[in-house]
Amino acid sequence: MRHLIDIMDLNVEEIQELIDVANDIIANPDDYAEKCRRKKLATLFFEPSTRTRLSFEAAMYELGGNVLGFSEAQSSSAAKGESVADTIKTVGAYADIIAMRHPKEGAPMVASMRSDVPVINAGDGGHNHPTQTLTDLLTINRVLGHFDNITIGFCGDLKFGRTVHSLMNAMSRYENVKYVLISPDELKIPEYLRYNLLEGHNIEYVETQDLESVMPELDILYMTRVQRERFFNEQDYIRLKDSYILTPEKLENAKKDMAVLHPLPRVNEISTAVDSDPRARYFEQVKNGKFIRMALILKLLEVE
Numbered sequence: 409m410r411h412l413i414d415i416m417d418l419n420v421e422e423i424q425e426l427i428d429v430a431n432d433i434i435a436n437p438d439d440y441a442e443k444c445r446r447k448k449l450a451t452l453f454f455e456p457s458t459r460t461r462l463s464f465e466a467a468m469y470e471l472g473g474n475v476l477g478f479s480e481a482q483s484s485s486a487a488k489g490e491s492v493a494d495t496i497k498t499v500g501a502y503a504d505i506i507a508m509r510h511p512k513e514g515a516p517m518v519a520s521m522r523s524d525v526p527v528i529n530a531g532d533g534g535h536n537h538p539t540q541t542l543t544d545l546l547t548i549n550r551v552l553g554h555f556d557n558i559t560i561g562f563c564g565d566l567k568f569g570r571t572v573h574s575l576m577n578a579m580s581r582y583e584n585v586k587y588v589l590i591s592p593d594e595l596k597i598p599e600y601l602r603y604n605l606l607e608g609h610n611i612e613y614v615e616t617q618d619l620e621s622v623m624p625e626l627d628i629l630y631m632t633r634v635q636r637e638r639f640f641n642e643q644d645y646i647r648l649k650d651s652y653i654l655t656p657e658k659l660e661n662a663k664k665d666m667a668v669l670h671p672l673p674r675v676n677e678i679s680t681a682v683d684s685d686p687r688a689r690y691f692e693q694v695k696n697g698k699f700i701r702m703a704l705i706l707k708l709l710e711v712e
């Protein structure tokens with residue numbers, strides 16, 4: 409039985425296989441309409457979500473399966489003090505596969521150790537978000553057609569942004585990928601990533617606070633929201649929340665074929681005036697999230 413807790417649980421061949429299946433689903437959706445008939449997905453969301461939960465649910469429905477679950481901890485027996493381990497053991501009696509989001513880093517890992525069915529990490533605190541990364545990789549693959557030889561700018565909250573952490577890990581396995589890390593001092597990447605990933609693997613990277621000066625170098629610009637829910641102090645959030653606001657003017661020096669990605673939700677960090685720019689790919693990303701999660705469900709349920 410396989411779980412997906414960290415994007416590094418999948419090797420690059422498996423990631424390519426998921427991308428290929430997702431592309432085939434996009435081209436031939438009817439071929440997949442009955443693949444998960446009589447299978448059930450449980451979505452256990454202890455933290456808010458729009459895209460991840462609904463795309464998982466839409467994915468299972470489009471595979472012919474069914475969905476059960478909860479969208480907030482308060483409507484589950486966690487509110488009465490039930491442990492994650494007991495919750496997961498219980499839900500495994502009703503569902504064939506579980507997607508779980510939790511505010512505590514490592515909670516889905518603990519869940520997987522007690523589970524009788526595959527567990528997918530749908531985001532754990534400020535740590536990881538592997539299925540967002542699969543979504544990002546499918547989008548990059550469909551836009552650029554390759555992962556090697558690209559410069560990717562990560563902009564905004566690189567400290568708490570779990571989607572950044574997972575995507576940086578994933579991209580580290582491709583050739584000649586350069587990272588440009590754009591953030592205020594207080595929101596730089598965690599030290600464990602700097603030492604274990606960037607310096608540990610000799611990855612080429614630069615850090616800057618100035619988005620416009622690096623814009624012409626970028627093949628991908630990955631914008632992120634400042635993660636209000638992870639701050640201990642509201643004053644710090646208010647001071648930092650509008651550090652970067654992408655506007656059409658700031659894109660003037662960008663490559664014509666650069667792609668702007670964002671895991672969403674956005675607050676102010678991308679002006680809505682950017683949405684009509686052909687380089688704005690974040691709503692395509694939203695669509696891709698459903699298709700790659702369909703491919704992942706098929707893989708973890710070992711459906712041919």
Ligand code: CP
Nearest residue numbers: 457458459460671672
């Ligand atoms: N990208 C993402 O995780 O969005 P949600 O929080 O809406 O699921």
